Amino acid sequence: MKTEVIGKGTWLDKVASALIERELSLGRPLDEIRVESGIGASGIPHIGSLGDAVRAYGVAMSLRNMGYKSKLIAYSDDMDGLRKVPTGLPEWLNKYLAKPVSTIPDPFGDCHDSYGSHMGGLLLDALSKLNVEYEFRSASQLYQTGMLADQIHKILSNNLLLGSKIAEMVGQEKYKDSLPFFPVCESCGRLYVAKAEEYFEEERKVVYFCSGTKLGNTEINGCGHRGEVSAIIGKGKLAWKVEFAARWSALDIRFEAYGKDIMDSVRVNDWVSNTILDYPHPFHAKYEMFLDKGGKKISKSAGNVFTPQKWLQYGTRESLLLLLFKRISGTRHISAEDIPNLVDEYDIYEDVFFGKRKLENDEKLVKVKGIYEYVNNLNPPISPQIHVPYRIIAQQASLFSGQDRVQKIYDRLVKYGLVSSQSPKIMEKIQLACNWADDYLISDEIFNIEITQGETVAIGELLKKLESLSGTTQTEESQNELQNTIYNLARKNNIQPRKFFKLMYRMLINSESGPKLGNYMFDLGIERTRSILIKYSKKFSDC
Numbered sequence: 001m002k003t004e005v006i007g008k009g010t011w012l013d014k015v016a017s018a019l020i021e022r023e024l025s026l027g028r029p030l031d032e033i034r035v036e037s038g039i040g041a042s043g044i045p046h047i048g049s050l051g052d053a054v055r056a057y058g059v060a061m062s063l064r065n066m067g068y069k070s071k072l073i074a075y076s077d078d079m080d081g082l083r084k085v086p087t088g089l090p091e092w093l094n095k096y097l098a099k100p101v102s103t104i105p106d107p108f109g110d111c112h113d114s115y116g117s118h119m120g121g122l123l124l125d126a127l128s129k130l131n132v133e134y135e136f137r138s139a140s141q142l143y144q145t146g147m148l149a150d151q152i153h154k155i156l157s158n159n160l161l162l163g164s165k166i167a168e169m170v171g172q173e174k175y176k177d178s179l180p181f182f183p184v185c186e187s188c189g190r191l192y193v194a195k196a197e198e199y200f201e202e203e204r205k206v207v208y209f210c211s212g213t214k215l216g217n218t219e220i221n222g223c224g225h226r227g228e229v230s231a232i233i234g235k236g237k238l239a240w241k242v243e244f245a246a247r248w249s250a251l252d253i254r255f256e257a258y259g260k261d262i263m264d265s266v267r268v269n270d271w272v273s274n275t276i277l278d279y280p281h282p283f284h285a286k287y288e289m290f291l292d293k294g295g296k297k298i299s300k301s302a303g304n305v306f307t308p309q310k311w312l313q314y315g316t317r318e319s320l321l322l323l324l325f326k327r328i329s330g331t332r333h334i335s336a337e338d339i340p341n342l343v344d345e346y347d348i349y350e351d352v353f354f355g356k357r358k359l360e361n362d363e364k365l366v367k368v369k370g371i372y373e374y375v376n377n378l379n380p381p382i383s384p385q386i387h388v389p390y391r392i393i394a395q396q397a398s399l400f401s402g403q404d405r406v407q408k409i410y411d412r413l414v415k416y417g418l419v420s421s422q423s424p425k426i427m428e429k430i431q432l433a434c435n436w437a438d439d440y441l442i443s444d445e446i447f448n449i450e451i452t453q454g455e456t457v458a459i460g461e462l463l464k465k466l467e468s469l470s471g472t473t474q475t476e477e478s479q480n481e482l483q484n485t486i487y488n489l490a491r492k493n494n495i496q497p498r499k500f501f502k503l504m505y506r507m508l509i510n511s512e513s514g515p516k517l518g519n520y521m522f523d524l525g526i527e528r529t530r531s532i533l534i535k536y537s538k539k540f541s542d543c
Helices: 011-026 047-065 091-096 115-129 139-144 149-157 159-170 240-251 260-276 308-314 317-325 336-353 362-375 390-397 405-415 424-440 453-468 476-492 497-509 517-524 526-542
Strands: 033-039 070-076 135-138 181-183 194-200 205-210 212-215 218-221 226-230 236-238 253-256
Touching: 011 047, 011 253, 011 362, 033 047, 033 115, 033 240, 047 070, 047 115, 047 253, 047 308, 047 317, 047 362, 070 115, 070 240, 115 308, 135 139, 139 236, 139 240, 149 159, 149 181, 149 240, 149 260, 159 240, 159 260, 181 194, 181 205, 236 240, 240 253, 240 260, 308 317, 308 336, 308 424, 317 336, 317 362, 336 362, 336 390, 336 424, 390 405, 390 424, 390 497, 405 424, 453 476, 453 497, 453 526, 476 497, 476 517, 497 517, 497 526, 517 526
Parallel strands: 033 070, 033 253, 070 135
Antiparallel strands: 181 236, 194 205, 205 226, 212 218
C-alpha cells in the first residue's frame, strides 16, 4: 500500500500539516500563521541557535507551500541578564554580571549599540546569508512599548496559583514566596538580585528588595535597595517559566520548536498560556542538541561554540541548510571536519533531484527531493551544477599556494576532465576548500573503509610498484603504466577492476569516483600516495 505523501514528503511537512490540523480544531483564524524562534543575546550564537531559527523557517515555507501565509518571528531576548562571561570575551564584562545585555557596552567595539545587539546581530547576519526571511522583534522593544502589559498583569495577578503550580509541575518552590518577575534594581541596575515581593494590581507596580542572588557558582550581592517599579513599561522582565507564554500570546505565535534542555520551562509555559492567558499554546516540535566531537553540549559560556559564520568560511550555504533540514530528531555531533561530507552530500541530493542518481526506495526519493527543494527555498535551480568531490579540491589546495592558487586548482580540475568551464559556484567551492585545507586538512587522512584480505594483498603489491616509481618523471607513459598496473593487480587478485578503482578513490578522496588514477597519484605525489595506502594496509593488519 502506497503511503500518502504530505507536501514535499519531509518532516517539515508533517509538522506543518499537524499544526494546521490543530489550528482548525481550535477554530482560530489562519490569515497569517506566525512561527517563532528565540535568539539568545547573551553569548556568541552557534549552529544549534541557528538551527532553531532555520527549522522554524522551514516550517513557515511548508505552510506557504500548503497555501497559507506564514512568517518567521526572530525574537531576541535582549532583556536577559548576563549570567556568565563567555570564554574568550574580556574580563571587564564581569562588572556587568546580572545586568540586561541590552544595557551592556559592545565588547567588540562600537559596531553595535550594546552587547545584546551585537550577539543577536551575529545570528541575524547568518540568517540573511542563508536567505532566511524573518521579522525581528526584541524583548526590550516588547517590554518598553507595553506590548506585554496585559500578559504581565494577568500573570502577576495569579501569582499564588502560579507559584503552587510551578512547584507541582517541576518542583521549583521559589515562586511560592516571590513573583515570577525580575525588576531591574533602580539603584544598581541589575536583574535577578531584586526579589519581587508584592504586586499592586490597580497601580500595576511591583515592590522589591535588592537582596542578591547566585548565578551558577558566582554570588552577586544585592545593594539593599527597596523600591517599587512599573511592571509593564520595561522596568523588569518576566521569569522564563512564564515569559514564553506572554510573548506567544502577545505576538500570536502558532509554532515554536524547543530543545530538550528547556522541556520543563516549555511545559510550565504551555500551562500558563492555556490557563492564565487563555491562549492555546503554540504547536511544538522537540529537537535534540548539537554536541561537539567530544560529546559535550555546545555552549556559549563553555567556549566550544561552532558559529554559522565559521561554517560558511569552509562550506556552502546549501551544506549548512542541509545539515539543519535533513532531520530534527537525534543528537548530532558536529565540527568543521564534517563540512566536506555535507558539501558532497548536497551534490548527491542534487543528482537525485535531477534524476542523475537513482534511489530504489520511493519514500526516500520523495524525501530527498523535498529536502533539496527546502534547502533551495522552494525555488530550485533549473539544472544541476558540475560536481567535484570536496576532498579532491582540498588535496589540490595542499599542493598549491600564492595569489593564483584558485586558478591553478581550477586548471588541474580541467586537466582531470572534472570541469569544462568556470562558474561562480565552482570558483567559490575551490576557495572554500582552500580555506578548509589550510585549517583542517589532516595529512594522509584515513576514512572508515572495510578492506578484504584479497584487497589488502593487492594494495601491498601496488605499494611495491609505487616504491619502484619513486623519483620517476611524470609523463603520459608513466601515468598510463601506473593506471594499467592498478587494473592488472585487481584482475590478478580476483577483484573486479571497477570495485578496486572505487576502493582507491575512497581511500584517497573519500569518493566513489574521480580523475584518472594514474594521473592523480602522480599529481598527488608518489610518496604521499604510498603514505596514505600504507596507513590503510597497516590498519587492516592491526585488526
